[in-house]
Amino acid sequence: MVFRFQETRDVSATAESDYQTRRRFLTSLGVGTAGAIATVATVRHWRQPPITAQPPIESFARNNTFSVTRPLTKENRVLRFNNFYEFAADKRSVVRHSRGFRLDPYTLVVDGLVKRPLALGLEDLQAMQLEERVYRFRCVEAWAMTVPWVGIPLASILARVEPTAGAKYVAFESFFDVSQAPRQADQQYPWPYREGLRIEEAMNPLAFIALGMYGRFLQPQNGAPVRIVLPWKYGFKGPKSVVNITLTATRPPSFWHTLQPLEYGFTANVDPAVPHPRWSQSHEIEIGGWGRRRPTLKFNGYGEWVAHLYPRR
Numbered sequence: 600m601v602f603r604f605q606e607t608r609d610v611s612a613t614a615e616s617d618y619q620t621r622r623r624f625l626t627s628l629g630v631g632t633a634g635a636i637a638t639v640a641t642v643r644h645w646r647q648p649p650i651t652a653q654p655p656i657e658s659f660a661r662n663n664t665f666s667v668t669r670p671l672t673k674e675n676r677v678l679r680f681n682n683f684y685e686f687a688a689d690k691r692s693v694v695r696h697s698r699g700f701r702l703d704p705y706t707l708v709v710d711g712l713v714k715r716p717l718a719l720g721l722e723d724l725q726a727m728q729l730e731e732r733v734y735r736f737r738c739v740e741a742w743a744m745t746v747p748w749v750g751i752p753l754a755s756i757l758a759r760v761e762p763t764a765g766a767k768y769v770a771f772e773s774f775f776d777v778s779q780a781p782r783q784a785d786q787q788y789p790w791p792y793r794e795g796l797r798i799e800e801a802m803n804p805l806a807f808i809a810l811g812m813y814g815r816f817l818q819p820q821n822g823a824p825v826r827i828v829l830p831w832k833y834g835f836k837g838p839k840s841v842v843n844i845t846l847t848a849t850r851p852p853s854f855w856h857t858l859q860p861l862e863y864g865f866t867a868n869v870d871p872a873v874p875h876p877r878w879s880q881s882h883e884i885e886i887g888g889w890g891r892r893r894p895t896l897k898f899n900g901y902g903e904w905v906a907h908l909y910p911r912r
């Protein structure tokens with residue numbers, strides 16, 4: 600069994616309802632006696648018609664530098680199976696609860712220890728030279744996807760603001776709007792969702808700011824209008840619906856690390872040899888792959904690009 604959740608939730612800061620939702624999710628992957636019933640619900644969920652509300656992105660170039668050999672995950676699966684705790688803890692209902700979510704007007708502020716702070720409107724970002732990159736995506740919960748993202752390298756934005764010598768970290772902050780995301784009123788979570796990187800990690804060519812996927816602008820449930828994608832790290836390191844990028848001298852807070860520091864590290868690189876305290880990371884399940892397991896790759900297969908950032912001491 601890939602997942603070994605404890606029967607008690609004493610080590611979990613996750614709310615009871617979230618915990619039960621996670622158990623239902625595991626069951627739906629075939630773990631537990633109610634697997635057959637849950638599988639029917641899962642099939643019904645994924646048979647719903649494709650969501651195509653967002654307009655296609657007219658111009659972008661394919662960047663094959665980081666190409667992968669795995670087939671793409673079906674778009675409808677990526678659109679209907681989400682982690683976005685601002686809207687729901689149940690992966691299949693995020694799509695429903697986030698429908699209509701909009702940050703309008705949208706501004707991405709890039710500030711902190713920089714020479715030239717920036718405030719970029721959505722039009723500014725969309726007018727940049729956009730590229731498509733197919734990345735493997737790995738969630739800490741041991742499921743995986745393969746997604747064609749469209750966006751811009753994070754390093755290109757950081758170069759524009761000219762970080763000062765004192766800038767050692769890059770902090771990301773997601774939106775905060777209780778009127779659109781009522782779960783943000785729940786004070787057991789440290790809203791808004793925050794994450795961070797060392798500046799060398801943020802400058803790595805793999806670090807990406809996504810505006811779209813599958814050739815369309817992002818849907819709300821996938822982090823519209825702008826999210827961070829870091830393919831060598833677990834998915835929780837990449838915040839959705841980001842409104843602020845700040846260069847700092849000290850290590851910034853991280854949402855899940857703040858909640859459960861022993862379960863979610865700050866670095867959080869994909870590593871089959873480092874189990875999560877409650878389950879193994881040795882294997883992963885592809886979403887839409889009918890429960891097929893395959894070995895997890897160290898750095899999610901991106902060691903060539905990032906291993907030098909983590910020298911063994």
Ligand code: MTE
Pocket residue numbers: 680681682683684685737738739773792820821822833834835836837838839840
């Ligand atoms: N960003 C915000 N703001 N809120 C979240 O709950 N969940 C993270 C990450 N970014 C999350 C977030 C986690 S745990 C994962 S696995 C990915 O988003 C899921 O992205 P997806 O729903 O597009 O697959």
